[in-house]
Amino acid sequence: MPSLIESPLTRLTPEQLDQLGRELDAIHDEVKAELGDRDRRYIVSMIEMHRRMVVLSRILLFASRYRPAWLAGTTLLSLAKILENMEIGHNVMHGQWDWMNDPQINSSTWDWDSASTPEAWKHSHNYVHHTYTNIRGKDRDLGYEIMRIDPHQRWHPVYLAQPFYNLVLAAFFEWGVALHDLDFEAIRTGKKSKREVRRQLKGMAGKARSQIVKDYIAFPALSGRKGFKSTLKANFTANVVRNVWAYAIIFCGHFPDQTYTFSEAEVEGETRGAWYVRQLLGAANIEGSPLFHVVSGNLGYQVEHHLFPDMPSTRYAEIAPAVREICERYELPYNSGRFGRQLGTVQRTILRLAFPGGKPRPKPGPHRADNGADAAPRAVFARAA
Numbered sequence: 001m002p003s004l005i006e007s008p009l010t011r012l013t014p015e016q017l018d019q020l021g022r023e024l025d026a027i028h029d030e031v032k033a034e035l036g037d038r039d040r041r042y043i044v045s046m047i048e049m050h051r052r053m054v055v056l057s058r059i060l061l062f063a064s065r066y067r068p069a070w071l072a073g074t075t076l077l078s079l080a081k082i083l084e085n086m087e088i089g090h091n092v093m094h095g096q097w098d099w100m101n102d103p104q105i106n107s108s109t110w111d112w113d114s115a116s117t118p119e120a121w122k123h124s125h126n127y128v129h130h131t132y133t134n135i136r137g138k139d140r141d142l143g144y145e146i147m148r149i150d151p152h153q154r155w156h157p158v159y160l161a162q163p164f165y166n167l168v169l170a171a172f173f174e175w176g177v178a179l180h181d182l183d184f185e186a187i188r189t190g191k192k193s194k195r196e197v198r199r200q201l202k203g204m205a206g207k208a209r210s211q212i213v214k215d216y217i218a219f220p221a222l223s224g225r226k227g228f229k230s231t232l233k234a235n236f237t238a239n240v241v242r243n244v245w246a247y248a249i250i251f252c253g254h255f256p257d258q259t260y261t262f263s264e265a266e267v268e269g270e271t272r273g274a275w276y277v278r279q280l281l282g283a284a285n286i287e288g289s290p291l292f293h294v295v296s297g298n299l300g301y302q303v304e305h306h307l308f309p310d311m312p313s314t315r316y317a318e319i320a321p322a323v324r325e326i327c328e329r330y331e332l333p334y335n336s337g338r339f340g341r342q343l344g345t346v347q348r349t350i351l352r353l354a355f356p357g358g359k360p361r362p363k364p365g366p367h368r369a370d371n372g373a374d375a376a377p378r379a380v381f382a383r384a385a
Contacts, residue, residue: 005360007260008332009277020330021273027322028308031315035099039312043097043105046088046294053080062223064230074234079295081242084113086249086297087313093122096312115174115211117203120181130309134254134261134282141254142261144169144180149255149349151358152263162354166347173243178204215239245295249286252342253302255349257361258284258335277332279306280323284335286342293317303335327367334367 012020053076060073089112091097097105104110111118124140132138136152143149147166148159169176182200186192215235223231260281267278286292286300293300301316304323311319327334337345345361352358 005260005363007262007266007281008366009262009266009274009281012273012277012330014271016330017271017273017277019273020326021271021276023326024276024307024323025272027319028311031308031311031319032099035312039097039314040100042314043088043092043100043312046083047105050080050083050088053077053083058219058222061219061231061234062227064223064234065227070230070234074237077234077238078241081113081238082245082295085242085246086299087294088112089114090297090299091313093118094126095310098310113211115178115204115208116181117178117200117207119203120200121177124181124183126309130306133279133306134259135267135278136261136263138264140180140183140185144176145184147350148353149346150261151353151360152261153353155353155356159354163351166350170244170247171240173247174239178207248339248343249296249299251346252286252339253284253299253305254282255346256284256335256337256342257345257349258333258337258364260363276307279303280327280332280334282306284337284342285320286339287336288339292339324367324369328369331366333364335364 057073057077057080060069060076063069064073089110092105092110093107093112095107098107100106107122114121129139129141134142136142136150143153146169147162148155182197182204183192187197216232219235220228220231262278262282267274270278280303283302283306285303286296288296288300298313298316299305301313301320304311304316304320305313307323308316308319324334326332349361
């Protein structure tokens, strides 16, 4: 289906795209050359903090039958799971810390507290999503194959239920992502062999078994007969809190009104510079405090993350001003907004596109420095393609 709106990508000449690509490459290379001890100390400290939080939360939950201990332990465990999932697991498996050559803190060896196997997640996320970001028919993260989140997607009556299963997906997001990694379209069309499907299902079953045993059998059992149910409830609550938070951060970074999607024809013969612009237009930042950015895995800087997915997440805030300056010079938008605003526009889209029809929302105009990094972008209606 042809795009319903014109992308800013079409207004840049090949020469401009090449120059923009060189400038962004230079930012990446400069940061890579600077990586050193302070970066190493940061990720090691995050991992140590996570482990302390887990140990303390588990100690508190030994007394989970007492409400104050349950509340304190559940809160701490929820935060620990969020930190491990967002700032540690996601970023380590992106290869952001591979430069350290640490045998444990490495994308090739790291496993995380999530239902997805590292192998499946790295293929569907690191390769498919980050290579084909927001290309309709290529990026399977556009609606996760079960939701209509872009008006270019053909409507089907099943989408009438998406406001409901959107809530289910949020609560059980880790399991939804694990199933999504299977790529049901490839299975349906025969592109994925039965042998490969069986192999992936075996891996999923093993990961699911370990997660269920850990959270719903082993740790509750350590609380004793009287504390078993209350610890099980605490673990379930912590997993739901982590899932809802991950869902919110990811959806806010990809599906608010500001972002563009692309047809395969639009990206045919794409250059490095054009790839960068597609990442800029297909992602959106979430404004917040330093603490917010830590617990969101620094994915509040989703634009910078999509430009440089292998850059240590702590560097995104440092390079953001340079990225905004490039956007201003090339008259490109720099998508950013408050958490509530981004999440609200995403939920509005999910509700509206559950029904037939719909059209792209107004898109932001070129970034202007006098707007300030925290100002809402100036909205303009994109011209019809």
